[in-house]
Amino acid sequence: xxxxxxxxxxxxxxxxxxxxxxxxxxxxxxxxxxxxxxxxxxxxxxxxxxxxxxxxxxxxxxxxxxxxxxxxxxxxxxxxxxxxxxxxxxxxxxxxxxxxxxxxxxxxxxxxxxxxxxxxxxxxxxxxxxxxxxxxxxxxxxxxxxxxxxxxxxxxxxxxxxxxxxxxxxxxxxxxxxxxxxxxxxxxxxxxxxxxxxxxxxxxxxxxxxxxxxxxxxxxxxxxxxxxxxxxxxxxxxxxxxxxxxxxxxxxxxxxxxxxxxx
Amino acid sequence: xxxxxxxxxxxxxxxxxxxxxxxxxxxxxxxxxxxxxxxxxxxxxxxxxxxxxxxxxxxxxxxxxxxxxxxxxxxxxxxxxxxxxxxxxxxxxxxxxxxxxxxxxxxxxxxxxxxxxxxxxxxxxxxxxxxxxxxxxxxxxxxxxxxxxxxxxxxxxxxxxxxxxxxxxxxxxxxxxxxxxxxxxxxxxxxxxxxxxxxxxxxxxxxxxxxxxxxxxxxxxxxxxxxxxxxxxxxxxxxxxxxxxxxxxxxxxxxxxxxxxxxxxxxxxxxxxxxxxxxxxxxxxxxxxxxxxxxxxxxxxxxxxxxxxxxxxxxxxxxxxxx
Numbered sequence: 001x002x003x004x005x006x007x008x009x010x011x012x013x014x015x016x017x018x019x020x021x022x023x024x025x026x027x028x029x030x031x032x033x034x035x036x037x038x039x040x041x042x043x044x045x046x047x048x049x050x051x052x053x054x055x056x057x058x059x060x061x062x063x064x065x066x067x068x069x070x071x072x073x074x075x076x077x078x079x080x081x082x083x084x085x086x087x088x089x090x091x092x093x094x095x096x097x098x099x100x101x102x103x104x105x106x107x108x109x110x111x112x113x114x115x116x117x118x119x120x121x122x123x124x125x126x127x128x129x130x131x132x133x134x135x136x137x138x139x140x141x142x143x144x145x146x147x148x149x150x151x152x153x154x155x156x157x158x159x160x161x162x163x164x165x166x167x168x169x170x171x172x173x174x175x176x177x178x179x180x181x182x183x184x185x186x187x188x189x190x191x192x193x194x195x196x197x198x199x200x201x202x203x204x205x206x207x208x209x210x211x212x213x214x215x216x217x218x219x220x221x222x223x224x225x226x227x228x229x230x231x232x233x234x235x236x237x238x239x240x241x242x243x244x245x246x247x248x249x250x251x252x253x254x255x256x257x258x259x260x261x262x263x
Numbered sequence: 264x265x266x267x268x269x270x271x272x273x274x275x276x277x278x279x280x281x282x283x284x285x286x287x288x289x290x291x292x293x294x295x296x297x298x299x300x301x302x303x304x305x306x307x308x309x310x311x312x313x314x315x316x317x318x319x320x321x322x323x324x325x326x327x328x329x330x331x332x333x334x335x336x337x338x339x340x341x342x343x344x345x346x347x348x349x350x351x352x353x354x355x356x357x358x359x360x361x362x363x364x365x366x367x368x369x370x371x372x373x374x375x376x377x378x379x380x381x382x383x384x385x386x387x388x389x390x391x392x393x394x395x396x397x398x399x400x401x402x403x404x405x406x407x408x409x410x411x412x413x414x415x416x417x418x419x420x421x422x423x424x425x426x427x428x429x430x431x432x433x434x435x436x437x438x439x440x441x442x443x444x445x446x447x448x449x450x451x452x453x454x455x456x457x458x459x460x461x462x463x464x465x466x467x468x469x470x471x472x473x474x475x476x477x478x479x480x481x482x483x484x485x486x487x488x489x490x491x492x493x494x495x496x497x498x499x500x501x502x503x504x505x506x507x508x509x510x511x512x513x514x515x516x517x518x519x520x521x522x523x524x525x526x527x528x529x530x531x532x533x534x535x536x537x538x539x540x541x542x543x544x545x546x547x548x549x550x551x552x553x554x555x556x557x558x559x560x561x562x563x564x565x566x567x568x569x570x571x572x573x574x575x576x577x578x579x580x581x582x583x584x585x586x
Binding site: 038131139143145161163165222226240249250 | 275338339362363367373374375377378379381382383399400401402403404406407408410411412413414417451452453455458459460467468512513514516519528539545548549551562564565566567571572575576579580584
């Protein structure tokens with residue numbers, strides 16, 4: 001099985017974000033970067049499929065030099081090969097262009113299964129995976145919590161999250177899956193894994209290698225224009241009720257009924 | 264043209280969802296300025312059984328795509344129906360509720376049409392000739408305002424509960440039945456079944472959410488929150504800490520890596536208020552925090568806070584509500 005996991009680097013979710021008004025973006029200085037948590041599940045799922053059925057796991061990430069860290073860490077978890085799509089013309093690409101760039105990379109590598117997180121925890125478009133599947137003309141199953149490959153490796157059964165509960169679907173391979181939290185528990189990189197990862201090669205694909213022309217990607221091709229980044233409106237200062245539990249609970253109910261009018 | 268804005272309907276148990284009506288009213292709010300109308304596209308099987316008749320929505324035109332192969336949602340079948348329709352009608356904007364269905368369909372449809380896609384929009388404003396769309400980013404910790412450019416239609420999913428529902432019986436819309444050209448080989452994903460884990464409303468649609476955190480002390484105590492939710496007509500959620508401890512399933516998690524919710528009333532029980540959790544619920548209309556620790560960050564976000572033992576407060580709440 002040729003398994004590909006797509007990974008993205010995002011700012012650590014535990015830090016306080018500040019806005020850079022000039023760039024209409026967050027301030028990037030001294031930010032700790034991590035792998036998008038949903039993509040980490042994708043790497044783990046890829047590794048588990050490989051352990052059951054054999055094959056190889058390739059991780060692909062697009063971005064500047066720093067994304068090597070998450071590629072290296074995925075290699076340390078057990079991925080076989082790392083691919084870094086890197087070119088300055090890729091900068092500020094929208095999600096569709098990103099999917100288009102990735103489609104060339106996966107096309108060169110070949111694949112049976114592509115797995116990625118259901119969305120980034122940064123901008124949260126949730127677009128790259130489904131768009132990539134459309135470009136490749138393969139089915140995509142989103143927000144999955146379980147994945148099983150058939151014995152003949154020609155189809156997969158996936159359980160996905162829908163509003164009412166869990167939906168189980170069967171799709172022919174090759175296919176793309178976006179994974180939801182809860183599908184697995186990502187392993188930590190072992191020390192021997194980390195040592196081995198240092199020797200594994202990270203292939204770099206630039207625009208020329210991927211036959212991407214500069215005018216179809218980057219800011220000029222973007223279908224989305226950023227106008228403003230702001231903090232959500234501050235909440236009005238609330239009221240703290242202290243004292244006897246019974247009395248304050250009664251007071252709370254009165255406030256919810258007559259002041260907030262929510263019950 | 265009277266279908267410059269098309270809303271793709273979502274319906275469950277023969278009833279069009281609130282999110283759909285919110286999308287219609289969001290469409291209405293900008294249709295006049297754009298000098299166009301709003302069309303509602305309903306896909307399904309046996310649509311005459313819908314209880315809240317789509318023609319009574321405030322859409323100008325309703326298109327019913329009725330076919331047995333649309334009985335269950337698949338992106339393949341939906342796109343197969345919608346692509347030719349869109350290419351013929353040339354709408355400028357497609358609104359889809361940002362639910363599991365919308366977030367599956369919309370990016371695929373936009374990629375097929377090669378047009379702009381914007382997910383989870385919570386605000387729309389017209390400024391001059393531009394449509395400014397705002398959406399929560401970084402799990403709701405920041406708000407980004409963007410415009411779409413290029414080929415249309417722009418495919419936009421709207422965050423449930425971010426827009427008013429509007430009136431639902433204002434007029435009688437024109438109903439059309441476009442031809443549906445579908446056969447089983449067009450659908451690559453075969454649905455084997457749906458296991459209903461969510462009784463009633465899902466977290467993102469619920470009016471009232473009662474969430475528990477580490478202060479719940481164990482999984483058995485969530486039963487108490489279920490009971491309170493039942494009385495209030497709400498749904499139970501959980502913080503990341505409670506989910507990580509294995510007390511509640513991941514599907515119940517509210518936060519940046521979970522569900523982002525904005526109910527009318529959010530009651531946080533024994534939740535300290537880590538940024539990760541606040542990101543998922545800080546746009547709730549009214550926040551109540553019940554926590555023993557007066558310094559818990561959640562109190563800075565709460566409209567009403569009770570510093571006290573939730574094991575005393577929650578039962579009292581139930582008693583008082585039952586009176």
